[in-house]
Amino acid sequence: MNKKPSISIIRGLLFTYEIENTDDLEREEFISSxxxxxxxELIELFEKLTKPEFLDYTKPEQEWFISSIEHYLSINDNFDAVFKKTATYFSEPVADQRKFMQTLVNCLKQYTSVSEEKSHSNLRYESE
Incomplete structure (x- = not known):
């Protein structure tokens, strides 16, 4: 799958942190803390809330998230289209939106590599 980069899918990935997502008081308190x-602390937040959701996506979908973020970073986008249109549970505004997104994409890449390692090790185990 070679889909075009999309700001809207990045916003979708961050829906967990939006005020419109109001189903879990414990999650809301964790985010605002x-x-x-x-x-x-941002990495801890992604680890607990973004990682499980991200790993539920298919491999092509995961690649689309990563390539979209990398694309917008590479063209020096300021990510206003992600942050200015959403109200979040964050206790303060994101000071450096590009750094936030760079941290996010680094985490996503790490999640996919760990997921791939587990998959390969399970395949080895099953074939023995």
Missing amino acids: KDINNEQ
Whole structure:
């Protein structure tokens, strides 16, 4: 699958953090407790809330998320189309939107590589 980069799918991936997603008070409190301008806390947030959802997507969908973010980073997009149109549970505004997205894409790449390693190790185990 070679789909065009899409800001809307990036917004979709971040729906977990939007106020319109109002089904889980514990999740909302967890999000608002994190300093999203602190890279380590942002990574913890992605690990707990973005990773499980991201890993539910198919491999081509995962690649589309990653390639879309990388595309917009490569053309120096400021990601206003992602952040300015959404109200989130973040306790403060994202200070550096590009850094936020770079951290996100780094995490997504890590999730896919760990997922692939597990898949390969399961295949080896099953073939023995």
